[in-house]
Amino acid sequence: MNQDRLRFDLADLAEEVTPVDLRDRALRTSRRLGIQRAVATSAAALVVLAAATGTALAIRPNSQAPAPAGPSVTSTAPPVDSTPTPSVEPSPTASGSPSTVTGGGPAGPTIGRIFYGPAPSNDETPTAYLWSFKPGVEPTRLAKLPRISALSSAAVSPDGKRVAWVDPDNILRVADMDGGNARKLTPGGHQRVEGDCWTPTWSPDSRRLTIAAVLRTDPTPVSEKAVLDLASGTYTPIAKVGGCHPLWSADGKVLAYADGEGRVAVNRPDGTAEKLVPGVGVKEARPSFDVASISADGTRMALRLRSPDEPYGDVARELDANAVIDTRTGREIKLPLGGRTLGQAWFSSQGTLVARVDAGDHNALVLIGADGRKTGEIREPSALKDQQILQVVD
Numbered sequence: 152m153n154q155d156r157l158r159f160d161l162a163d164l165a166e167e168v169t170p171v172d173l174r175d176r177a178l179r180t181s182r183r184l185g186i187q188r189a190v191a192t193s194a195a196a197l198v199v200l201a202a203a204t205g206t207a208l209a210i211r212p213n214s215q216a217p218a219p220a221g222p223s224v225t226s227t228a229p230p231v232d233s234t235p236t237p238s239v240e241p242s243p244t245a246s247g248s249p250s251t252v253t254g255g256g257p258a259g260p261t262i263g264r265i266f267y268g269p270a271p272s273n274d275e276t277p278t279a280y281l282w283s284f285k286p287g288v289e290p291t292r293l294a295k296l297p298r299i300s301a302l303s304s305a306a307v308s309p310d311g312k313r314v315a316w317v318d319p320d321n322i323l324r325v326a327d328m329d330g331g332n333a334r335k336l337t338p339g340g341h342q343r344v345e346g347d348c349w350t351p352t353w354s355p356d357s358r359r360l361t362i363a364a365v366l367r368t369d370p371t372p373v374s375e376k377a378v379l380d381l382a383s384g385t386y387t388p389i390a391k392v393g394g395c396h397p398l399w400s401a402d403g404k405v406l407a408y409a410d411g412e413g414r415v416a417v418n419r420p421d422g423t424a425e426k427l428v429p430g431v432g433v434k435e436a437r438p439s440f441d442v443a444s445i446s447a448d449g450t451r452m453a454l455r456l457r458s459p460d461e462p463y464g465d466v467a468r469e470l471d472a473n474a475v476i477d478t479r480t481g482r483e484i485k486l487p488l489g490g491r492t493l494g495q496a497w498f499s500s501q502g503t504l505v506a507r508v509d510a511g512d513h514n515a516l517v518l519i520g521a522d523g524r525k526t527g528e529i530r531e532p533s534a535l536k537d538q539q540i541l542q543v544v545d
Contacts (some may be wrong), residue, residue, distance in 0.1 A: 191439035266307040267538035294330035304350040307542035317346030338379040339386035348395040392422035401500035405449030413438030430481030441469040451494035487525040497543040
């Protein structure tokens with residue numbers, strides 16, 4: 152197959168002539184202009200809802216919330232794509248530059264499968280595909296989602312079997328990775344959930360999701376963070392947790408998130424032991440508003456640290472990272488990247504780290520063991536250059 156086939160597959164959607172999603176454009180534009188984030192830090196977190204025009208509005212709710220309703224999970228057919236179907240559908244697999252593994256340190260565990268979604272760009276097509284890549288195997292096309300959902304909320308389960316996302320109507324959905332068996336979920340009987348701030352996050356066992364249910368929208372939006380058991384529908388509110396973009400450590404003991412004021416925190420999943428990571432914040436001239444990945448034991452975190460004069464951006468998540476820090480001390484951990492700039496960093500459940508660095512017309516995946524030493528390097532297919540990593544599965 153042609154090594155640029157994946158790019159052609161992804162470009163097929165560009166031929167669709169449809170109105171631009173104003174909500175998608177608003178998020179991208181506000182990030183480029185550096186609009187100040189508005190994030191609630193109380194138990195009732197920020198709710199970002201689409202207005203009738205489709206434009207995103209960031210609103211800070213108050214902290215009052217009515218009691219949640221009982222558990223409810225409903226099943227529906229997969230969401231229907233409202234855009235015209237391209238005349239030629241992309242193929243299920245696409246070739247890219249062959250992946251190679253090179254040494255660089257002591258032998259250690261490698262990686263199993265990496266899942267990708269679209270990266271922020273000026274692409275205005277309304278839908279996007281998810282992809283997977285296993286070293287030595289061609290990239291595989293997976294579920295087709297609304298582009299805004301793939302960018303802002305799509306979360307791949309740790310076992311690599313399912314994806315959860317919030318659609319443009321703030322409805323929570325879960326499906327198999329190929330898009331099959333899609334379900335509409337109503338956690339606690341609530342019809343809507345947040346899709347930009349407290350986005351869906353999988354538990355380590357791939358059975359539960361942390362979400363923020365929208366309790367009311369008028370006169371002021373109010374939401375409630377909770378854990379939803381997908382098998383039983385059990386809905387369990389969690390208190391004393393604020394901020395955005397949560398991550399659950401592989402050992403199940405730590406929930407990490409950005410507090411919306413430039414700080415990042417680690418907590419127990421039930422919200423009873425919040426601790427701010429030292430040295431990260433506006434006062435420390437090292438703010439961060441997004442946590443990209445957390446180690447299996449919660450002691451290390453990959454994130455984007457901003458300089459004092461750098462615009463903060465909006466509430467939408469960012470999965471890029473320029474640093475890995477120790478959550479106990481805030482100290483930055485030096486990575487063996489050979490002088491290259493870190494673009495993304497993802498921890499596996501085994502404690503290893505996949506560091507993604509630019510290598511010209513493709514990216515390289517540097518494998519780093521739990522001891523901080525490089526164990527190998529993988530050439531990522533050039534066709535995935537413009538995608539971003541959503542999950543790394545052992």
